[in-house]
Amino acid sequence: MNRNPNLMRLALPLVFFIAATCAAQQADAIPESRRMKPEELVKIMQSSSGEKPLMIDVGSHVLYSQAHIPGSEYIGPASTPDGLERLRRRVQSLSRGTFILIYCGCCPWTHCPNVKPADEALQALGFSNVKVLYIANNFGSDWVAKGYPTAKGD
């Protein structure tokens, strides 16, 4: 079968555009009420009172090993079936009112493939107190570079 290279050249950007649009809609679909800004989380972490969330990293392990929020647990990318299954197993025995915060920070918010599936899975399991850390650009610039508490390693 002969493929027209010009047609391919035109089609490829279109495919990317559609994929990018879908990705953007996916991340933006998380309601404002379930988003938490990094500075809000830092206040909660540093406060001597109040409930602390169970913090779960649903992103890449290579990035988590370099820097993550101290006390957070690594589950794995929720964009994969394995990652989602690990997330479900981790929370299955918890009370549905448990304060859970999920985060990733691999990419700009509108392109993150992980937070939305994780949020959806927790909603489907009936968790009523879930927040998603709103990382506008990436974990490096929106968390580490701001001097917020950071840990390394597994």
Place this chain on the structure above:
Amino acid sequence: MLNKKLLIGFAALAVVFLFLLARSRFREHHSQGTQQSLAPDFVLPDINGGNLRLSTYRGKVVLLDFWATWCEPCREETPHFVELQDKYRDQGLQIIGVSMDDDAAPVRQFHKQFKVNYLVAMGNAKIGELYGGILGLPIAFVIAPDGSIRARHDGAVKVDVIEAEIRELLATNPAR
């Protein structure tokens, strides 16, 4: 007559000065952080079962791109990088993609699917730290033939910007 010669001389000097100033501003504008520092050498497993050592490509202009298959802006950049590699291969450009995926299988699949024509290796946390923290993707470094880092680009960058930097380095590359 003498005044006219002096005037021409001053005008020529002014043109050279403005050119050098513009060039330096161009570099400042497009470079961040570690410009002119030596790119840390590394050996990483490539996706064909071999090893990739960065210093092997000393003498070439290297575009070192940290990316991942699940990163949408990275995927969008890939076809442009394939074109750049084709266009400037003979002039001494080597693009090296360092995947920050946790697993090599999707990288191999991506490599095949997108007909990637440049080198791809599997990264890890250690190389991330070596390069000042790769805590978001994509991040690309433009490396001169002498091994110095000329620019660091965090996030998706217009390919025109990267191409201009590559062309400038290729134009002054003695090993062409």
